[in-house]
Amino acid sequence: MPTPTYVAIAKTVLTGTATYVDFDSIPQTYTDLLIVASTRNDAGAGQQSIVVRNNKSAFSSARGLEGNGSAASSNSFANQGSVANSTFTSNTFASSEFYLANYTNTSNHQTSSTTTNENNTTTITTGIRATAAIDSQTVAVTSLRIANSVGSFVSGSRFDLYGIKNS
């Protein structure tokens, strides 16, 4: 198997709040895409989450596993990753990766994701979530939208988009 090559396509670090972060005009010259995100939002207590929408389209659901060190479960999720909310220790962020395979295909785009949510305390708030999702679009992915379930991303949240070539 050839060694994959990661190429930085775009990055942004928020200097204010944003409900959505959109990557538009994504080049169609790679095999897969990877989003690496460090996120915190302004929502209150509760298990807030984020989702990556291919071509900004509605998202159905993802299947995944979630655990926090004392309990683990398997669920359908309305979103994919989790996000640090305003009740978390100041300046802590969740770390997420979203891997979108074969995004130039015109069907069956599969996305896998992992998130760890660090609250910088002795109690693990969300722990880790891993999900798998598929969309039913019949066009190539040319844009991505990263959205919150509730609230907006706050300053300091960072999003990096990489293209991955398999040859």
Place this chain on the structure above:
Amino acid sequence: MTKPTKLIVDCSTGEQTVVELNDEEIEQLEADRIAAEAQRAEQEAAEAAKAQAKASAEAKLASLGLTPEEIAALTK
């Protein structure tokens, strides 16, 4: 009232623009919030039911004479 905003990153130019959400996006935002809250409530209810069933089962095992250590060995 100030509308929520989005940051658009144009990958072909690197240009980054902050714009307000349009009416359709704001409607989608509300739908997303409702869906996420419903999913969260469903998950919490399922976990509470599971915990209740576990406690009930452990109590029944204890009434049969099993020690806490024996119950733990069966349930973990």
